[in-house]
Amino acid sequence: MAKKEIESEDKVYGEKSILPLKYVDMMEDIFHAVLALALLGIGIGAFFFSIKRLIETAPFFPNGMIQGVNDILFIVIILEILRTVISRFTDGVYQLDKFLIIGVIAAVRHILTVGASLTLQTGKSDVAFERAIYEMGLNALIVVALVFAIFLSKSAHRRK
Numbered sequence: 584m585a586k587k588e589i590e591s592e593d594k595v596y597g598e599k600s601i602l603p604l605k606y607v608d609m610m611e612d613i614f615h616a617v618l619a620l621a622l623l624g625i626g627i628g629a630f631f632f633s634i635k636r637l638i639e640t641a642p643f644f645p646n647g648m649i650q651g652v653n654d655i656l657f658i659v660i661i662l663e664i665l666r667t668v669i670s671r672f673t674d675g676v677y678q679l680d681k682f683l684i685i686g687v688i689a690a691v692r693h694i695l696t697v698g699a700s701l702t703l704q705t706g707k708s709d710v711a712f713e714r715a716i717y718e719m720g721l722n723a724l725i726v727v728a729l730v731f732a733i734f735l736s737k738s739a740h741r742r743k
Contacts, residue, residue, distance in 0.1 A: 615668055622665040629658050649699040656692040660685055683733045690725045693718070 633654035
């Protein structure tokens, strides 16, 4: 490699390294590919486990349906993380918007789970009921904050 090429590579990456940076990038890409395959496998496994649990849950209404929605949202979270890892290959960076969307899905999933447990369980103590209401309220605030952050991020991208 010519000296000018090494100097230009150092300028692009900002520093010198013991290993050539193209090999570090290649190893990082391979590691991300392995992680993406692992996430895909986890997502497929979670899908089949969810179907099995949905069939076995009794009574189907409402317990099975609520568990099914919870499982589907969990799989959506896994797939969104997979999409984020894959987009790392195309853009070269992790995108903030994708992580914010994952946070919104996770918070909504928790709201639905707590709300369903409040609806189905009878004889809950006042303390447990208040805690569940506080949990739902806090998660609702988290959703609002994350949606606002998505709005700010999108508007910042439009200005560029």
